[in-house]
Amino acid sequence: MVQYIDGVCAERGEPAGAFHYAGCGRSDVGPALLVRQPERVTAAVLCGVPAGDVDPVGIAAPVIAMAGVYDADVAIADVAALAHGAPDGRLVVLERVGGPAPLEAPELVAAELVRLAPTPGFATIAERTDAGMAVRRAVLGDAHVDRATAAATDLTREFQQFITDYAWGGIWTRPGLDRRARSMITLTALVARGHHEELAMHPRAARTNGLSPDEIRELLLQTAIYCGVPDANTAFRIAKQTLEG
Incomplete structure (x- = not known):
């Protein structure tokens, strides 16, 4: 698959490098690609892929494990195991999907992949997060941010991370x-x-x-x-x- 992608880039006159990935199914090459060539994948959405098909611990890139409520081929619990086992994983359950999500809900898959991808100007999501935290502290003050961080609970912690990543890291850092x-x-x-x-x-x-x-x-x-x-x-x-x- 990597050779195919590199070939397409060469035909277009574009440099070959890291890319974002979305795919589905037990036979999909994506999970193996995430583990064997992590330097090439910056973010991934895996649809209907259970944890048994890939070792989640070996996935370095941020990954969303996506499952359809009506998917008869794989249980949501098995997909959740992949999301929870990956170092930077998250589970997304699609209410009205029973087959391959890239075919039944391509706009949702694309939206989640865009959310995972680093903002232009940052090589990684971690860089965007660090930059966002720096701006958040500079604008609102250390005391405010420290209070918000200290008050975070299991219910609100991901939302605080979301604010830092997307509001402060994704928007306030832009040069425009x-x-x-x-x-x-x-x-x-x-x-x-x-x-x-x-x-x-x-x-x-x-x-x-x-x-x-x-x-x-x-x-x-x-x-x-x-x-x-x-x-x-x-x-x-x-x-x-x-x-x-």
């Missing part, structure tokens, strides 16, 4: 906008959606990112026009409590 601009967007979005608890964190974060109190006032005044006076009124109250104590 500076942190000042991202703070303005974030404040506006939180006012518009009425997310008041989350909004309380971001006036101070906006100050950290270079916005002056006058600029925050002007931003909130404009939200009164485009988001609504009651929303802006609440936002001003929250900003006053946050910035003036």
Whole structure:
């Protein structure tokens, strides 16, 4: 399979290197590829592959083990064993799927693979996570992040990881906008959606990112026009409590 992929890359004039993989079935070459040539696979979605077909411990790449509720060929428990045995594995159960997921639900398989893949600019997901944590601490402060991390439970720990990976690592690290601009967007979005608890964190974060109190006032005044006076009124109250104590 690797030779085939390298051949396709050569025909297209593209460099051959690591790739993301999705496949299914007991005869699929993907599981063996993950174990035998881990340097070539950066992320994988394995559909309907039970743990007995591959040693999960040997899978270095982040992997999603996907199972269909109505799949008669493999039990969800067997697929779950693969997800839970892999160092960086996760189980996804598809409610309306009974056959090969890449055929019955290709958009779901593709979406999960994209979520696993490293963000452009980072060679690995671990690099993205580290960068996200660094930005999260720089913007919100060590004390806030330490409290959030310490308060994480078995129920919320994966969500905290998700925030660091995707919000801070996947978006706030991108070069297209500076942190000042991202703070303005974030404040506006939180006012518009009425997310008041989350909004309380971001006036101070906006100050950290270079916005002056006058600029925050002007931003909130404009939200009164485009988001609504009651929303802006609440936002001003929250900003006053946050910035003036």
